Structure formats: structure tokens, C-alpha cells
Amino acid sequence: xxxxxxxxxxxxxxxxxxxxxxxxxxxxxxxxxxxxxxxxxxxxxxxxxxxxxxxxxxxxxxxxxxxxxxxxxxxxxxxxxxxxxxxxxxxxxxxxxxxxxxxxxxxxxxxxxxxxxxxxxxxxxxxxxxxxxxxxxxxxxxxxxxxxxxxxxxxxxxxxxxxxxxxxxxxxxxxxxxxxxxxxxxxxxxxxxxxxxxxxxxxxxxxxxxxxxxxxxxxxxxxxxxxxxxxxxxxxxxxxxxxxxxxxxxxxxxxxxxxxxxxxxxxxxxxxxxxxxxxxxxxxxxxxxxxxxxxxxxxxxxxxxxxxxxxxxxxxxxxxxxxxxxxxxxxxxxxxxxxxxxxxxxxxxxxxxxxxxxxxxxxxxxxxxxxxxxxxxxxxxxxxxxxxxxxxxxxxxxxxxxxxxxxxxxxxxxxxxxxxxxxxxxxxxxxxxxxxxxxxxxxxxxxxxxxxxxxxxxxxxxxxxxxxxxxxxxxxxxxxxx
Amino acid sequence: xxxxxxxxxxxxxxxxxxxxxxxxxxxxxxxxxxxxxxxxxxxxxxxxxxxxxxxxxxxxxxxxxxxxxxxxxxxxxxxxxxxxxxxxxxxxxxxxxxxxxxxxxxxxxxxxxxxxxxxxxxxxxxxxxxxxxxxxxxxxxxxxxxxxxxxxxxxxxxxxxxxxxxxxxxxxxxxxxxxxxxxxxxxxxxxxxxxxxxxxxxxxxxxxxxxxxxxxxxxxxxxxxxxxxxxxxxxxxxxxxxxxxxxxxxxxxxxxxxxxxxxxxxxxxxxxxxxxxxxxxxxxxxxxxxxxxxxxxxxxxxxxxxxxxxxxxxxxxxxxxxxxxxxxxxxxxxxxxxxxxxxxxxxxxxxxxxxxxxxxxxxxxxx
Ligand SMILES: Cc1cc2nc3c(=O)[nH]c(=O)nc-3n(C[C@H](O)[C@H](O)[C@H](O)COP(=O)(O)OP(=O)(O)OC[C@H]3O[C@@H](n4cnc5c(N)ncnc54)[C@H](O)[C@@H]3O)c2cc1C
Numbered sequence: 121x122x123x124x125x126x127x128x129x130x131x132x133x134x135x136x137x138x139x140x141x142x143x144x145x146x147x148x149x150x151x152x153x154x155x156x157x158x159x160x161x162x163x164x165x166x167x168x169x170x171x172x173x174x175x176x177x178x179x180x181x182x183x184x185x186x187x188x189x190x191x192x193x194x195x196x197x198x199x200x201x202x203x204x205x206x207x208x209x210x211x212x213x214x215x216x217x218x219x220x221x222x223x224x225x226x227x228x229x230x231x232x233x234x235x236x237x238x239x240x241x242x243x244x245x246x247x248x249x250x251x252x253x254x255x256x257x258x259x260x261x262x263x264x265x266x267x268x269x270x271x272x273x274x275x276x277x278x279x280x281x282x283x284x285x286x287x288x289x290x291x292x293x294x295x296x297x298x299x300x301x302x303x304x305x306x307x308x309x310x311x312x313x314x315x316x317x318x319x320x321x322x323x324x325x326x327x328x329x330x331x332x333x334x335x336x337x338x339x340x341x342x343x344x345x346x347x348x349x350x351x352x353x354x355x356x357x358x359x360x361x362x363x364x365x366x367x368x369x370x371x372x373x374x375x376x377x378x379x380x381x382x383x384x385x386x387x388x389x390x391x392x393x394x395x396x397x398x399x400x401x402x403x404x405x406x407x408x409x410x411x412x413x414x415x416x417x418x419x420x421x422x423x424x425x426x427x428x429x430x431x432x433x434x435x436x437x438x439x440x441x442x443x444x445x446x447x448x449x450x451x452x453x454x455x456x457x458x459x460x461x462x463x464x465x466x467x468x469x470x471x472x473x474x475x476x477x478x479x480x481x482x483x484x485x486x487x488x489x490x491x492x493x494x495x496x497x498x499x500x501x502x503x504x505x506x507x508x509x510x511x512x513x514x515x516x517x518x519x520x521x522x523x524x525x526x527x528x529x530x531x532x533x534x535x536x537x538x539x540x541x542x543x544x545x546x547x548x549x550x551x552x553x554x555x556x557x558x559x560x561x562x563x564x565x566x567x568x569x570x571x572x573x574x575x576x577x578x579x580x581x582x583x584x585x586x587x588x589x590x591x592x593x594x595x596x597x598x599x600x601x602x
Numbered sequence: 603x604x605x606x607x608x609x610x611x612x613x614x615x616x617x618x619x620x621x622x623x624x625x626x627x628x629x630x631x632x633x634x635x636x637x638x639x640x641x642x643x644x645x646x647x648x649x650x651x652x653x654x655x656x657x658x659x660x661x662x663x664x665x666x667x668x669x670x671x672x673x674x675x676x677x678x679x680x681x682x683x684x685x686x687x688x689x690x691x692x693x694x695x696x697x698x699x700x701x702x703x704x705x706x707x708x709x710x711x712x713x714x715x716x717x718x719x720x721x722x723x724x725x726x727x728x729x730x731x732x733x734x735x736x737x738x739x740x741x742x743x744x745x746x747x748x749x750x751x752x753x754x755x756x757x758x759x760x761x762x763x764x765x766x767x768x769x770x771x772x773x774x775x776x777x778x779x780x781x782x783x784x785x786x787x788x789x790x791x792x793x794x795x796x797x798x799x800x801x802x803x804x805x806x807x808x809x810x811x812x813x814x815x816x817x818x819x820x821x822x823x824x825x826x827x828x829x830x831x832x833x834x835x836x837x838x839x840x841x842x843x844x845x846x847x848x849x850x851x852x853x854x855x856x857x858x859x860x861x862x863x864x865x866x867x868x869x870x871x872x873x874x875x876x877x878x879x880x881x882x883x884x885x886x887x888x889x890x891x892x893x894x895x896x897x898x899x900x901x902x903x904x905x906x907x908x909x910x911x912x913x914x915x916x917x918x919x920x921x922x923x924x925x926x927x928x929x930x931x932x933x934x935x936x937x938x939x940x941x942x943x944x945x946x947x948x949x950x951x952x953x954x955x956x957x958x959x960x961x962x963x964x965x966x967x968x969x
Contacts, residue, residue, distance in 0.1 A: 233795075236798065258799075288716065306821070315905050321755050349800050368654070374773070411835060471740040473654050474651075560735070563746075569957070
């Protein structure tokens with residue numbers, strides 16, 4: 121993965137930059153020692169590492185603003201960071217950047233049940249947002265599997281999803297307002313406690329912009345009353361086609377489950393070996409969860425099971441109590457861990473139209489043979505967001521490159537059938553160079569024009585999202601202007 | 603001008619020297635100076651997959667055509683776009699592009715989200731005549747910046763939409779409306795907060811201070827499978843035990859009641875300006891008192907105030923500073939949209955300068 125050549129002018133002024141940062145931040149909030157900056161050298165895409173020039177850990181919006189003003193004045197690139205769980209290299213530093221981590225900013229600022237929102241500093245972890253309101257019967261809906269660790273900051277930057285987004289939507293559908301600091305230090309409020317934008321939907325534009333438009337320091341998030349209960353069913357089928365058809369029929373019948381999760385045979389086998397959840401050995405397995413009161417759950421599950429039976433399942437398992445529900449989810453929840461036991465893996469995230477599921481799974485199987493690398497599929501079937509996990513051996517010469525080439529082919533396939541490169545993980549550096557497979561140059565120009573407006577000098581997370589060759593002229597103009 | 607293809611539209615716009623006014627059905631009250639570009643020639647549903655909950659259509663497709671196609675499969679646009687015709691005194695046929703350009707939503711916005719929350723993709727022609735696409739037809743997509751949201755609700759000032767893709771949802775089997783009589787504005791807002799904060803999935807919460815019989819009525823909607831609606835309507839009604847509560851189960855009456863709120867029927871044919879105020883729900887009653895309107899009603903649990911005032915009333919100065927914004931929906935003499943703080947206005951202006959450097963698309967509408 122290519123990164124731009126570090127700006128030697130910036131590198132040569134490290135001492136000055138660090139001294140200036142120390143003028144506006146407490147001593148312990150500026151990290152410039154090489155041994156310590158290593159802690160920030162990568163995110164969860166660990167194949168790529170680069171310690172930043174310095175890291176800063178501000179505690180308030182004012183401190184963030186002061187840091188950005190200095191970096192703006194001195195022409196130093198800034199890479200924002202939440203918890204560093206990005207799978208796309210979104211928080212990967214460059215050698216000439218100041219890494220700005222918001223981890224110290226994790227307060228709850230306000231909870232308001234009458235208006236159903238919570239306002240937090242964005243360094244707060246996803247799960248602890250729900251944690252702050254659950255005793256009062258509320259929850260924050262977007263629930264990425266990384267929710268114990270990932271921060272609201274990263275969730276907003278990546279527009280993260282979760283297992284329950286079929287019903288509740290992703291981050292952008294649950295975000296009401298932000299405080300955002302622009303690269304020149306200007307602090308702005310976008311959105312608020314009301315529902316719709318008064319002018320252009322800048323909030324919608326900021327969500328998913330991968331830290332390239334500003335640093336988000338506070339967020340107003342929609343919270344929802346907790347449903348009375350939830351219950352899953354598990355069903356096994358002897359082909360991917362039939363499982364796919366069953367999903368479509370359930371949706372067409374007017375049931376809207378909160379989650380429809382899909383696992384294929386390689387994934388079932390791996391998780392069984394690891395977690396021993398007692399899954400049936402079959403080609404495709406669905407876990408479907410519905411919510412409501414006990415009677416409502418019975419009504420919906422009744423309909424779902426009736427539809428499933430029409431597709432001759434090899435197994436149908438209803439959870440009668442919390443224990444059985446836990447066992448149904450056990451395998452799914454340990455899928456990633458299970459794959460990690462077998463080998464190194466790369467997790468893809470393309471989305472496809474649900475109707476293309478059987479075809480895409482078949483093609484992935486064929487490509488797996490061609491590349492000689494195993495793939496397991498586990499994903500959110502209701503919305504077509506696939507997560508093929510390609511297994512490889514990081515210690516074997518050339519295996520990573522082979523795996524990346526295979527991954528790129530799968531993503532191109534997703535685009536070819538009418539889908540996209542990434543459904544929830546973001547582009548980062550990982551899918552940057554594939555953007556030209558999904559977008560024409562006018563489409564990319566229109567996106568980069570937005571960055572021109574928000575960050576004319578292209579200093580915020582500049583080497584991400586757009587292919588380097590495509591953003592080159594903008595980044596070099598910014599450099600020359602310094 | 604009435605282009606029949608996206609390419610024709612692109613040529614027209616790149617050739618345009620002066621302002622153009624983009625019109626779908628012309629039902630939403632946007633009438634600006636300049637050459638009119640009608641989108642009606644760009645019509646037709648391109649793709650509809652009920653099993654994937656996805657619909658793609660050209661922007662000039664009539665809303666009625668879209669709704670009929672969805673209805674045939676037992677699905678709908680869940681954000682419940684309002685019909686502006688009665689309020690604006692317009693005839694004409696609303697188009698899907700007009701709904702998207704205005705981010706037009708209805709009472710269900712409070713639970714399922716606005717039009718923007720159901721938008722999956724757009725194609726548009728920007729002010730230079732360049733065709734741009736963003737998003738796509740799949741339900742989860744974070745590939746690049748979300749220009750879909752930017753274009754939704756941009757009222758034709760950043761580009762002329764040519765094709766839109768949307769997520770659609772199943773039509774519920776059944777619906778009920780819980781009606782509480784006689785509440786003051788403040789008590790109604792509190793009651794709506796209580797219902798919306800319950801786990802019973804209320805999909806509409808409105809308060810009409812002067813209902814059909816001249817007295818206040820608060821409306822709460824429940825939708826879903828029949829058994830579940832019975833159960834939840836009962837639970838919600840029980841939250842207000844001791845008050846004047848009724849449960850309406852007649853489907854036609856429920857549909858009609860909510861269409862009445864959605865389209866602000868009480869204001870139809872009445873004189874004066876009409877304002878739409880988006881605010882923090884619990885501020886609703888106080889803000890309505892500040893406006894001192896001739897007539898008003900609340901939707902979105904108090905978070906949306908419709909106000910009818912004497913022509914020329916400066917509602918924004920009556921409101922003063924508050925969390926939200928006020929839009930002049932019907933009337934003239936003041937900016938249609940709430941003026942933005944300087945830093946935000948600079949971004950909006952910057953975006954317009956990029957997408958419409960000639961400054962010709964619905965010029966002046968959004969600042
Ligand atoms: C095991 C595992 C499971 C996962 N499961 C899911 C899942 O189910 N769904 C899903 O969507 N994702 C998932 N992810 C991906 C990841 O957790 C999400 O992308 C998450 O939102 C990243 O949050 P973070 O705080 O760790 O952000 P980081 O990794 O620190 O940063 C992510 C991006 O956000 C930007 N950023 C960070 N802070 C700010 C800020 N204050 N202002 C502006 N930009 C900022 C960064 O520059 C970077 O581009 C998973 C990751 C792992 C490791």
C-alpha cells in the first residue's frame with residue numbers, strides 16, 4: 121500500500137511543532153517520543169504501520185481547536201483517531217502528521233428522555249453510550265461488533281453499522297447533531313436537538329466523511345426505548361440459493377426482523393470447531409431475531425417459521441428461553457474469533473443487492489479455488505452487506521499480496537452486480553485505489569469538491585478515501601502553498 | 603424546456619447562460635425567475651425489487667405511479683411524504699424528484715426517519731452540465747462521501763436530480779390511533795413524549811389545539827400486525843388512564859386522520875402565511891406561544907410546529923434564538939429558509955459555488 125512521501129519540510133520542523141503544541145496542551149497530552157508514538161502506529165488494519173510525527177490527546181473542543189489552528193498555520197497534516205479499531209486503515213498515521221486522538225474526551229454531557237437524545241463527547245465508546253441510558257430503559261441502536269472498544273468519533277466518521285441496522289438504520293440515521301472543528305480551528309454546531317436540517321444536510325455529509333472534513337468533538341445521538349423483549353430463531357438450509365430465497369420471502373411477507381445473519385459452510389465449520397454452539401452442519405445458516413412483547417414475538421416468529429418451512433430447512437430451532445437464545449447467537453458472535461484461531465484473515469465488507477446473493481457466493485467459491493485461499497462468509501443478509509473472511513498466512517512470503525488481490529476481485533464483483541465496495545467499514549487506505557472501479561472521474565471530483573470547501577489545504581487525513589493519483593494535484597497544490 | 607433524457611438535460615444546463623427554475627410537478631411552491639426546466643420527461647420506474655426493499659426511478663416519475671407500484675406489492679414509502687397541493691393552492695402532479703429535492707416527509711418521520719433516511723442513491727446534473735452519481739441501490743453503503751444526503755433537501759440548488767433510489771418498507775397489516783381529548787399544548791407535548799418514550803413503537807404523535815369539533819385532540823399512531831396493534835394500542839391507552847382516551851381502529855378513519863395532519867388540512871384555503879418550525883419537541887408549546895399564530899398544530903411529538911399567521915408576520919423575530927429553524931412555506935417577503943450562522947453559511951455558499959459555479963440553479967432559494 122503506497123502512502124505519500126512525507127513532507128520533509130514538516131519533518132525538519134518537528135521540534136518547533138511539538139513546542140507550539142505544548143503551548144496549548146498540558147505536558148502529558150503531547151506525545152513526541154518515538155517509543156511512545158508507536159502506540160498510535162496503526163489501527164485494526166495491522167498490516168500497515170507508521171508512527172506519527174507526534175500524537176496529541178486533547179480534553180476539550182477548545183483544545184482541539186487550538187491544536188488544529190497551529191497545524192493549519194504550520195501546514196502539518198492531521199489524522200484524527202477515536203479508538204483505532206478501523207478495519208480500513210482510516211486512522212493510519214503518516215510520518216509527517218499530528219495524530220489527534222479524542223480518547224480523553226469521553227463525558228456524557230446531557231441525557232434527555234423527553235426528547236430522546238444523549239449528548240456525549242465523541243471519545244466515548246459505543247457500548248458505554250447505551251450503558252449510560254439502559255438503566256432508564258433506553259439504548260443507542262447502532263451496534264458494531266467492535267462496540268466495546270470503538271468510539272462514537274470513529275462511528276460517525278465511518279457511518280458504522282451493526283447487527284440490528286435492518287430495523288434501526290446505521291449511524292447517520294441516529295445522529296442528530298455534532299460539534300465539529302474545522303481545520304482552521306473554527307468551531308461549528310451542525311444539527312441539534314431538532315429533527316431536520318434547516319439548510320443543506322451538512323450533518324449527513326459529515327457522517328461517513330472519514331475524518332476528512334473536520335474533527336468531531338461532541339455528538340447528539342438519538343436514543344430509543346428498549347423493546348420489551350427479543351428472540352432469535354436458527355435455520356439451516358442445504359444451499360445458499362434456498363437460504364437467500366427464504367430471506368427475500370420473509371421480507372416480502374412484511375416482517376421486519378431486527379437482524380438476519382447468514383453463515384456459510386466454511387464459517388459454520390470453523391465456528392463449531394471453536395465455540396461448539398451445536399450448529400447443524402449444512403450449506404447455509406440463518407439467524408433471525410425479532411422484537412416486541414412475548415405475544416408479538418410469537419406472532420412474527422410464527423410467520424417466519426411458516427415461510428421457512430416452505431423452503432425445506434434441514435434444521436429449525438426456536439429459542440425457548442434466554443439460555444437457548446444465547447446459544448443461537450454464540451456461534452455467530454464468535455465467528456471472527458474462530459477464524460482468527462485458524463489463520464490470519466482479512467475481512468471484506470462489500471454490499472450487494474440481496475437478489476444477487478447466490479450468484480456472488482458461487483463466484484467467491486470459484487475464485488477461492490483459483491487463488492488457493494479459503495474464504496468463509498458471515499454477513500448481514502437482510503441488507504446485503506457481506507463479510508467474506510479470506511484466510512491467509514502473514515508469515516508466508518507473498519500471501520498478504522495474494523489475499524489483497526483476491527479481496528479486490530471480490531469487491532469488484534460486488535460493484536459489478538450493482539453493489540458497492542464498502543457497506544460499513546469505510547474506504548480508508550484499504551479500498552482507496554478501488555474507488556475508480558465504482559466511480560467515474562466526475563463522481564470523484566464532486567466528492568473531492570466537498571473536501572475543497574471544508575479543508576481547502578487538504579490537511580485532514582489527506583491520503584485516505586481517494587486514490588493517491590486522483591487527489592495528487594490537490595494535495596500538492598496545498599503543499600506548494602505552504 | 604422539457605428534456606427527455608439525462609443527456610439532453612445536461613446539454614441544456616451547460617448551455618444555460620441565465621437562471622433556470624427546476625420543476626417537477628410544480629406543487630411545492632417553488633416558483634423562481636428564469637427558464638423553467640420541467641423534469642416530467644425523465645420518467646419511469648427503472649427497477650423495483652420488493653424482496654430487496656429497493657426502488658429506483660427517474661426523478662420526473664409521478665409520485666402516484668410510484669405509490670401505485672409499491673401498493674401492488676404491499677409496500678410503501680415509509681416516510682410518508684406530505685402532499686403540498688392543498689396548502690399551497692396548487693394543482694399539478696407531484697413527482698418523486700420533488701419529494702427528494704425537498705426532503706419531504708410526514709408524521710412518520712418521528713419514528714422511521716425522513717426522506718433522507720430512505721435515500722440510497724442519486725444521479726444528478728450539476729450546474730455545469732456534468733452528470734454525477736453517488737450512492738447506489740444497496741441498503742448499506744459508505745463508499746465515499748454521502749452526496750445523496752447533500753442532494754436530498756437541496757431544493758434543486760446544487761443539481762437537477764435525474765434518478766433516485768430508495769429503500770421502501772412493507773405496509774403494515776393494521777393501524778390504530780389513540781386519541782386523547784382536551785389537553786393543553788404543554789400537556790399534549792408531555793403526553794406525546796411519554797408515548798414516544800414507551801417501548802410500544804408509536805409511529806405518529808400529533809396535537810391539534812382546535813380539532814374538528816373545536817376542542818383539542820392529541821393523536822398517537824400504532825402500526826403493525828393486527829394482534830400486535832391491539833396489544834400496543836391498549837398499552838399506550840393505559841399510559842393515559844384517567845384521561846379522555848379513545849382508540850380508533852377503523853382503518854379508513856386512521857388513514858384519513860393522519861393524512862389530515864400530514865397535509866395540514868386545517869390550513870387549506872385559509873388566508874395568511876404558513877410557517878413550519880422544526881424544534882426540540884419539549885420546546886414546542888413555548889415556541890408556539892411566542893409565535894402567537896392565528897392557528898397552529900404540532901406534529902413529531904412537538905418537534906414540528908405548523909403555524910398560520912397574518913401575511914408578513916416576522917415569525918423568526920418572534921421566536922428569537924432557539925434550537926431549530928423556521929421555514930416560510932407559504933408567503934413572501936422573507937427568506938424561505940432560516941439564515942445560517944456565518945461559518946455554516948460560508949460552507950453552504952462554498953458548496954453552491956462548486957456545484958453551480960454559474961449560480962443558475964433555483965438561484966437565491968437557499969441563500
Ligand atoms: C473486531 C471488529 C469488529 C468490527 N465490527 C464492525 C461492525 O460490525 N460494523 C462496523 O460498521 N464496523 C465494524 N468494525 C470497524 C470499526 O470498529 C468501526 O469502523 C469503528 O467505527 C471505528 O471506530 P474507532 O473509534 O475505533 O475509529 P478509528 O479507527 O480511530 O478511526 C476511524 C476513522 O475515523 C476518523 N476519526 C476518528 N475520530 C475522529 C473525530 N473525532 N473526528 C473526525 N474523524 C475521526 C479517523 O480518522 C478514521 O478515518 C469492526 C472492527 C473490528 C476490529
